[in-house]
Amino acid sequence: MTITSRKARIDKLAENGDAGVSLVASAWRRLRRSPVFLVGAAIIVAFVLIALLSPLLAPHDPSATLLLDQVSKAQNKIPDPQPGYPLGGDDQGRDFLSRLLIGSQQTLMVGVLATLFGLAGGLVLGTLAGALSGWVDTVVMRIVDVMLSIPSILLAVSIAALFVHPNQYTVIVAVAIVQIPVFARLLRGSMLAQRASDHVLAARALGVKPGAIVFRHMLPNSLSPVIVQATIVLATSIIDAAALSFLGLGNPDDSVPEWGSMLGRSQGLLDSHPELSFWPACCIIVVALGFTLCGESLRDALDPKNRR
């Protein structure tokens, strides 16, 4: 075999690509074909669209007590479905359909903000622990362990109880803080695995600065379990917020609707008016399912074991 033919063969190999595919690219390729992901993504897209367009879709003002004359506390009556009000009214005579539609906005905000806060806290703590090790690691992980030693709902409830004037943001903070230790733990675990890996050793041998090793080599490669967790937390934070308002620690002002507080507040009326709980519950379940499906398929797709 002559040198030129060998060269040509190598060139051809390079062209026809058994070129490496990045993990993200191969994950995306698998995701596009996964029915689980497609269903989840469709639910999320629909949810976000409804949240964005709800001011246009909602037939009435969600906080106006338009049907107040049909509400009777004594006879336990709420407005029935009627022309112009397809789902009737709630216990304060507000249009129920409009509240459900507009409620998607606050619900989306609770989910996204709580996840972002939790993620940010977890990223800081996890990076500190994973990158610095030594006593920093010990201190951070002890804090995390203590936070994890209180069952999550209980911790969220305890934090929510600390606020003098509860509003939707205190709910978000309470739900978010509970997520911090989980994120921190996950990130630290995968950072430690990265630290022991060959490419980090190579970077260190080449004299790359420690900061660059952490932020350009270790952190980006450690993120996939954290991203998966974040997708799932989007679902659980909405459910947790509902639990807080069920326990009476949610946002006391319900003029701006949110599914969690609509569900939590309507439990007392469940025996006589199950539909008041049923609709927000359905919305929450479907949206939570959407995020969970995405998270699960993302987990599978990002798992190097499933890579072909």
Next chain:
Amino acid sequence: MLRYTVRRLGQLVLVVLVLSLLIFAWLHSLPGGPVSALLGERATPESTRALTIQLGLDQPIFVQYWKFLLRALSGDFGVSLGVQPGASVVDVFLTRFPATIELSVCAIILAIVFGIPLGYLAARRRGGWFDNLSIGASLIGVAVPVFFLAFLLKYIFAVKLGILPSLGRQDAIDATRVTGFFVLDGLLTQEWDASLNALKHLILPSIALATIPFAVIFRITRAAVLDVQDEDYVRTAESKGLTTRVIRARHVLRNAMLPVVTTIGLQTGALLAGAVLTEGVFNFPGVGDALATGFRQHDYPMLEMLVLVAAIVYVLVNLLVDLSYALIDPRVRAK
């Protein structure tokens, strides 16, 4: 093994100390601090000052914490304000704790009895309709808010169909109390009716409480069995000509159980949190109901003890899990 246990117990003491510090700090940072928490709207400047001195809140913060610790160690957590006004917090706890234990045991048994076999079956029929159906069900199970599920169960089975009781631990029947565990009491005194009645009251709450642990145990079992059945040692066992039954029982299931045991432990610890959301729905007089009521009515002495106990139970359960891990897996023991 002994050294490991001792070291873990040492860590436990440390965690409990930090927790007590946290709960102390928490009580002091509640809106208005403990005094206004105790007095509520009845607060006047005089009564506030009197109570501040009575509670020792005018003393340095370290002295206060030390007194709080001593008090907690001697089992004195004060008097309940809202849950059962006037009763000692410890007494309230002691009458309610058996109820929650009974409920939690039922729930975790349900979750295990259904979760592990179904998870195993789903893994064996990977990709089949049974697998897909049960995965879908478990995903929905996690997405449903627990308290809503509890209401739904109560509404359907107790209110509409009327086949199961909806409230309390037992109907008002003549039953001798021995241990505080109503089902057990009935068995001990041979009052079968009382036992059966208490058991009926447990069905709906424990189903509601069991959904999330069930879904999690199911999924972990399935994943673990899938992981294990492709391992080299399973292939080795097959090529040695072992029977399928032996391979499944001794090689696949036993190794797959490791993560499942951890999960069962974690879920058992988290049951108390679930109880906070379900017990109230069924008027089930347990610790979870006391916590929920305590938060609603600002019964801080009650909460102080319950949160501490909940955390200790949770940490203890985790310790037991780690120890049982060492029993099941010789590799862990060797380290």
